[in-house]
Every structure is written in C-alpha cells, then in structure tokens.
Amino acid sequence: MKRAIIAGAGIAGLATALRLEQDGWRTLIVEQAPARRGSGYLVNLIGPGYDAAERLGLLPVLAPKSLGVFTTVLVRPDGSPKLTVPAAIAEAALGDRVLTVFRGDLEAALFDRVRAEVRFGTTVTAVDQDPSSVRVKLSDGTAEQADLLIGADGVHSRTRSSVFGPDFRVDFPYVVAAFPLSDRGHEGATTYIDVGRTASILELGPDRSAAFFTYRCADPEAELARGPAAALGDAFAGVPFAADLPIPGDVYFDRVSQVVMPRWSAGRVVLTGDAAWCVTLFAGHGAALALAGADRLGAALAGRDDIPAALASWEDGLRPLVIRRQAVARRGMTQYAPPTRFHVRLSEMTMRAVTLPIIRGLVRRAVARQSH
Template sequence: MTSETTTQKRAIIVGAGIAGLATALRLEQDGWRTLIVERAPARRSSGYMVNLIGPGYDAAERLGILPALAPKALGIFTTVLVHADGSPKMTVPSALAEAALGPRVLTVFRGDLEAALHDRTGAEIRFGTTVSAMDQDPSSVRVQLSDGTVEHADLVVGADGVHSRTRSMLFGDDFRVDFPYVVGAFALSESDHNGATTFIGTGRTAAVVELGPARSSAFFTYRCADPAAELALGPAAALREAFADVPFAASLPVPDDVYFDRVSQVVAPRWSSGRVVLAGDAAWCVTLFAGHGATLALTGADTLGAALASGGDIPAALASWEDTLRPQVTRRQRAARRGMAQYAPPTRLHLWLSEMTMRAVTLPLVRDLVRRAIARQ
C-alpha cells in the first residue's frame, strides 16, 4: 500500500484521452509512477481538429510535445461560407482566424495530439479495462479493476470523459447538462480540394476542411428535439437526413470511428473528494462549441501537476488546483452556451446577424480591435 511518505508516489488514471495522457506525462515529470486504465481495446488514431490556444500552447511546450506536433500542424486557412447548394456566399480570410485565435496557437488532429502525448509518456496502459470498485482512506486509494486485479495508489484521476463512470462513482449523481443538439466530426481519408467550406443554416452547421491527405476533416452540428433518437439512427443516417439539402455535406462517406454524440456540459459542484479527482471533460466538459476543450485538458493537467508539486497534502492540493482553474472553466462554458447560437442559429434573424458580424470583422480596423481584445484575455 502506498503513502505520501514513500519515495515515489503512484497515480492511477482512468482514461487514455488527451486529459489522461497529459496528466500522466505531467506527473511523471515530477517523479510519479502512473498506470492508465482505458475502456477501449486500443488507442484511437483519428478524430476532429483541436486548437491549442494560449495557455494550452504553453502547456504543450512545458510538456515537451511541441516538436512532435509541429510537423502535424494544420496552420491557418481561408474559409468559404457557402449556400446550401455549395455556391459561395462570402470568404473569411485566414487573417480573421489569426485575429480570433491569437499569436500562440497550434491546430492539429486530436489523434495526433494523443499520439504525441502517448509517445512521450512512460505510463503503463491497460486497454480494455475499467474500474469496478474504489474506496479510500486518508493514506491511499484502493482500486479494483475489471481484469480482476486490485491496485493501490496515492491518487486516482478520473479522465474518462463526459460520460465519466468515475464521476458517478465519486459523487453518486450525474452532473451532465444536455442540450438539444448533436455533433459529429471525423477525419477525411481523401481530399481533392484545398481550403475550408462551411454552410451555416438555421439550426445547423456543416464544415469541411480539406488541406490534403491526412489533413482533412468534417464537422457537423444541428439542433434537434430528441438527441437520443438521432443517436439511435446512427451517424451516417442521421447526418444524411439532417443535411439532405446540402450536397457537399450529405455525400461525404462517414467512417466507423466518427465522433457522434449529443452536446453536453458537465457542471459538477466539486472536482475532487479526498484523493480522487476528476479532470478534463469528466470534470468540466465545455463542449466543442467552446473551442477550448484540448487547451483546458492540457492546462488542467499542467496546473494539477504544479499544485501537487507545491507541497502539502494531496486533498489540499486538489482543492487549491480547482480554486485556480474553475473560473477559467466557467468562462469557457458560458462562452460555449453563447456559441450555440453561432453554430446553430435559432432563427433567420440570428443567421443574418451572425453573417453581418463576420463581414464586419473582415474589415482591417475591426480585425485589429479583435486582435487587441484577444491579446488582453
């Protein structure tokens, strides 16, 4: 059994996604031994695009993964806003994205980010494994795994996503807040264009980014009365039906590893109990509408490691970490709720106002004001 007086602390991390791998890597940098348990049978290799913005970029640098990510960077690209039939409506220049994202940004595929973290961490990873039971005392946590083994650790980190079982085990109730939207995203295996095409209609958005082989992806979201019914249809059928009048979107082949889920946030009253803590989407899912999920995952891991390294007992360090990070998470969740009206405008008026805003921001003077506002955040 472990204790804080041993020379090397041990952490068990539930979930081998961005938050779990980043947490393992950060703790290892301070001398922890780490074990990751992951429900999936193997690592996922694809996924949608993610942005490492500001603090997320800084965390990636401190974690030492920027050299591996640099060759995978997608860069900043021009977007063409189109009508449903694919005819151009307006062009959003790359300079606008630069102004919105700020100077320290890296855009990569989720799978490439996870690969960079995986290749750098020395954690033992047990795939096809879940936590069956967990209990703790003041000195350690006892974890029973689905493979029949029992492990002891100084710390357990639940980084098992928006549908976190660790969260349910820890607090008893599910603090997931569901919204009337679904979202789908996947990498494209083939691409014969260069640039981004986006359709925004009342209650829905379809976007295809084509930057060449292994550098292309699709993103969809739409408002619906019954997200569970959409999920039951399956991603291919649901997306074809929702975008039947948008040929460039409806004709895309949907791969087996598509991300397709309802839009939810996690609003938990606290993120830790004793020596067990939630991280990433398990603690604070902000949704894809926020655009800061990967950034918060890396920032959360980096600052969690710093809090644990600062001395004092583990429960106090976890509470201090949450006090520091929660205001940033709360801001991003609020921004995401506002962003729902941008990705899925509820009325034609909202759609028109959104387009007018985009046209205004393309003006050099307005773009400079946006850039200065971003720099002050």
C-alpha cells in the same frame, strides 16, 4: 515515490500522466476502449493550452503536424461561395502562440511520451479510500492501490458517477459529428450555416482533411440510436456538398453536454478534463483546458504531501477559466445552430465585420482576454 491511477487514455489522462511523471510519479492508465482511438476533428492550443504544451515538451512534435491558418468560405447549400474569410483574419485574431492540429495527432504525441503502463479494455469498477491511500478494483479482476485516483474518462465518466454521483451532466438539444476525410482532390475550408445546423469541411490534402457537423434536435438520444449515416443524411438533406460525404467507421457522434460540478475532488480522487468540466466542442478550448489542467495539477501536487489540499488549490486557480469557457460555449450554440433566419443573417454580418481592420483588432484582444 508517489503513484497515481488514471482512468482514461485521452488528452486529459495522457497529459496528466506525462506531467506527473516529470515529477517522479509512477502512473497506471486504464482505458475502456480496446485500443488507442483517433479522431478527425481539430483542436486549437491557445493561451494556457499552448503554454502547457510547451512545458510538456510537445511543441517540437506537434509543430510539423500544425494545420496553420486557412481561408474559410461560407457557402450556399449547393456549395457555391457566399462569403470568404481570409486566413489573415484568423491569424490576426489568434496571434503567434497558437497551434491547430488534429486531436489524434495530439493524443499520439502524448501517448508516445508517457512511460505509464496502459491497460486497454479496462475500467474502474469500485473505489475505496482512506486518508493515506485510494484503492480500486478493475474490470480485469485486479486490484490496485495508489496515492491518487484521477478520473479523466470523459463526459460520460464512470469515475464521476461512482464517486460523485450521476447528476452533473447538463445535456443540450444538439448533436455533433466529426470524422476524417480521405483526400478528394479539393483544398480549402467550407462552412454552411442554416437554421439549426452547421456543416464545416476542411480539406488540406491527405491526412489533413476532416468534416464537422452539428444540428439542433428534439431528442438527441434517438438521433444517436439511428447512427451517424442515417441521422446526418436526414439532418443535412438538401445540402449536397455535405450530405454526400462518406462516413468512416471512426466517426465521433454524440450529444452536446457540459459537466457542471461544485467540486472536482473528494479526498484522494480528482476529476480532470471533460470528466470534470466538459465545455463542449462549441467552446473550442476543450483540448487546451485538458492540457492546462494537467500542467497545473502537476504543479499543485509537486512536493506536497497533503494531496487533498493540493487538489483544492489547483481547483481554485483553474475554475474561473473553466467557468468563462463554459459560458462562451453556451453563447456559441446560437452561432453553430442558429435558432432563426435572423440569427443566420446576424452570423453572416459578424463574419463580414471581422474582415474590417478595427473589428479585427477588437476580436484579437477579446480572444486574448478569454484565453487567460
């Protein structure tokens, strides 16, 4: 029976463990965080991501958690409506095989299904390998041996830096924040777009509400050092409906980065998810790619003893999709943080245009092409 050590208990790591376990692998997951984390932002499972969720048996668990489609209202700084995009627009563009859930709900569904031992508060501190196995030292003082080490430890991956080097993260002059909201008695989705910044608030009732912020800044590191409350308060000053939100302790607050690598594997070590190809939240397909990557990795490894060859085959098949999603994300940066007032108006014109039936059909076909 083959054994895999997986660094990271997020979507990519848990999905990979679940997929390998379906083929009889034994798995050990190590996670730097002291406990399983929840997140407030939304993830869309579409195209290969939806297909992978189906094959992993997640749809019956996730379907009751689905947020469905909803009307979005583009607002002015005071929250007054400027433009409404009906739910039917999103439904027409995305099609039937799509699932929108909170990231925390997806992670919980995966966590409940894996059989792996999960060691929280633990990281990989050293890696050594030969043609027959890979050996790791862990921060809890133990040493483990396996057939495969999988780095699924996110955009700031320690596995990546220790095995492949530190020079593959590409940082952009933006930060993002996302967090759950307590029920405030409202209902609906509102979005405010201005030069260099976007605030989006989704309120669908208890445990179904969240906020998303992003803005352009000269020094993302300095913004992160200030903390989310101070940084967001200043960045969205003059936008009352956004600036006055209470920020919980489990806020996601980070710089916007992509990971661009020539290879995702070296011998018996492979990276997956954001550790290998982070596309940023601007792409909107990070969770879907993590699931698809896990599903395809399991398929590539199934029944094969030549693990390096299987990893190379997996990468050859997945890389074109990743490249397309990363390109979409780079273009999307001007949509989430428009550089000029002209770009703001252009974004509004685009939103108005998608309400037209002929444009709606074109958008649906374009999304279908990008997702496969």
